[in-house]
Amino acid sequence: MKFGTGYAYWGTEWKCDYIALTNKVADIGFDILEIGADHLYHMSDEEITQLKEIGAERNIEFTTNSGPSKDNDFASADPAVREHGLEYFKTILYNMKKLGSKSLVGAIYSFWPADFADTDKEAAWERSIACLKELGKTAEELDIECALEVLNRNETYILTDCAEAIEYVGKVGSTHINILLDTYHMNIEEDNMYEAIRKAGNLLGHLHVGECNRKLPGMNNTINWPEIGKALRDINYKKAVVMEPFMLKGGQVGHDIRVWRDLSNNATPEQMDQYIADSLVYLKKCCLS
Numbered sequence: 001m002k003f004g005t006g007y008a009y010w011g012t013e014w015k016c017d018y019i020a021l022t023n024k025v026a027d028i029g030f031d032i033l034e035i036g037a038d039h040l041y042h043m044s045d046e047e048i049t050q051l052k053e054i055g056a057e058r059n060i061e062f063t064t065n066s067g068p069s070k071d072n073d074f075a076s077a078d079p080a081v082r083e084h085g086l087e088y089f090k091t092i093l094y095n096m097k098k099l100g101s102k103s104l105v106g107a108i109y110s111f112w113p114a115d116f117a118d119t120d121k122e123a124a125w126e127r128s129i130a131c132l133k134e135l136g137k138t139a140e141e142l143d144i145e146c147a148l149e150v151l152n153r154n155e156t157y158i159l160t161d162c163a164e165a166i167e168y169v170g171k172v173g174s175t176h177i178n179i180l181l182d183t184y185h186m187n188i189e190e191d192n193m194y195e196a197i198r199k200a201g202n203l204l205g206h207l208h209v210g211e212c213n214r215k216l217p218g219m220n221n222t223i224n225w226p227e228i229g230k231a232l233r234d235i236n237y238k239k240a241v242v243m244e245p246f247m248l249k250g251g252q253v254g255h256d257i258r259v260w261r262d263l264s265n266n267a268t269p270e271q272m273d274q275y276i277a278d279s280l281v282y283l284k285k286c287c288l289s
């Protein structure tokens, strides 16, 4: 297994300095920095090359996370929006290839944050599955995996538990489209999140980890981390385990993630680094032994 973190832990705006963050996560001991797909979409070839170089130098891999905007919604009833989304995600996959990023992850079957204006689930499945079949061809050509994130009921109506994600990716039928489970969402929706991991088995393409309030793994043990580790070893999971912590209120991040109070105990930047370093040690211990 390889271990990573989302880029948005340290700030309250989505925009960030990826060169500085690559150095920071390497110093802390991570293997992976999860970057924003929309940032990568907008990067010039020169910026991509610079990031690739620093990644190689610091031995950091990049996974790419998307919360698509509404104008790239694969589940949209408007065919022009779906076509726009396909062009958008194909460009992201090509930029990922340039960067050497091998996993596109997130709610790429629709848009985020959801507004629930349309909740015709059957129609949304049909339309988004057709788009993902198409994107899957490009993903196969470029050998990039796309892991579809199962969210909780307050963030999507399309995929809310592992069982329906298995059915959904079966209908997509691409070797390069699989499932992303996230302990934060699973805690709300699954009967038993450890069994959900086992049920996903080799369809599990990516794992997001965090406590029930999106604190760092081990900070309050709302989740049984040794059991998560055991479930991952049971399915012989060799892929990415990526923290997705959010503890700072304010800014666009605080708004989109609904962080309405400080969860960091008013941490200084140094304490934020120490929290995540301690969490990484604990998470690795739970997953690897």
Ligand SMILES: [Mn+2]
Pocket (backbone or CB within 6 Å): 149, 182, 208, 244
């Ligand atoms: Mn997640």
